[in-house]
Amino acid sequence: MKDPHDTANDEDSFLQAMQGVSRHHHDRADLSKTSSRQKQLNADYRRQAAMQEEHKVIDGLSDEAVDLVESGEELLFANPGVQLRLLKRMKQGHIPWEQGLDLHGYTVDQARDQLSKFILDARRNDCRCVLVVHGKAHSSGSQQALIKSYVNEWLKRLDGVLAFCSAQARDGGAGALYVLLKRER
Known part of the structure; x- marks a missing residue:
């Protein structure tokens, strides 16, 4: 049986095995042996990557194109398992909202970031219902309600969103949403 305190034998074996191996004095790969074909493929890859438009994805929320909804269209969404009675109460404005977010003036990227942070913070604060004002796009000159x-789409993908619907007129009507959140337990 080998003595665990006898390291001299192990050192000798290691030094003998490493004989003839030289040590590099730099930490870079030697690319001088790269073929011209490989160099061209690398250049093509970098050129293609630079030309592609970057699509940011935050919390599973993409900035890629979505189906446009009309500015005055009422929105309604519920995940499976949400009780119809609860959805009706929310739609009638009988579930008070506890926090609100106004997305007027934001770009798509800014709106996505703000919405994601807002929903996360609202869930941390144990909010049951929040208000998200997205606007109707009447003042932008186009009738396309881009942020809306x-x-x-984003609210359907955000973790913890149980349901949402267009708000009552007093809270923004078709330009805002009541969002029902899953409580942290």
């Missing part, structure tokens, strides 16, 4: 369309 994105918010409609």
Whole structure:
């Protein structure tokens, strides 16, 4: 049986095995042996990557194109398991909202970031219902409700969102949403 305190034998074996091996004095790969074909493939890859438009994805929320909704269209969404009675109460404005987010003036990227942070913070604060004001796009000159369309898609993908619907007129009507959140337990 080998003595665990006898390291001299192990050192001798290691030094003997490493004989003839030289040590590099730099930490870079030697690319001088790269073929011209490989160099061209690398250049092509870098060029293609630089030309592709970057699509950011945050919390599973993409900035890629979505189906546009009309500015005055009422939105309604519920995950499976949400009780119809609860959905009706929310739609009628009988579930008070505890925090609100106004997305007027934000770009799509800014709106996505703000919405994601807002929902996460609201869940941490144990909010049951929040208000998200996305606007109707009447003042932008176009009738396309871009932020509204994105918010409609993003809320369906955000973790912890049980349901949402267009708000009552007093809270923004078709330009805002009541969002029902899953409580942290």
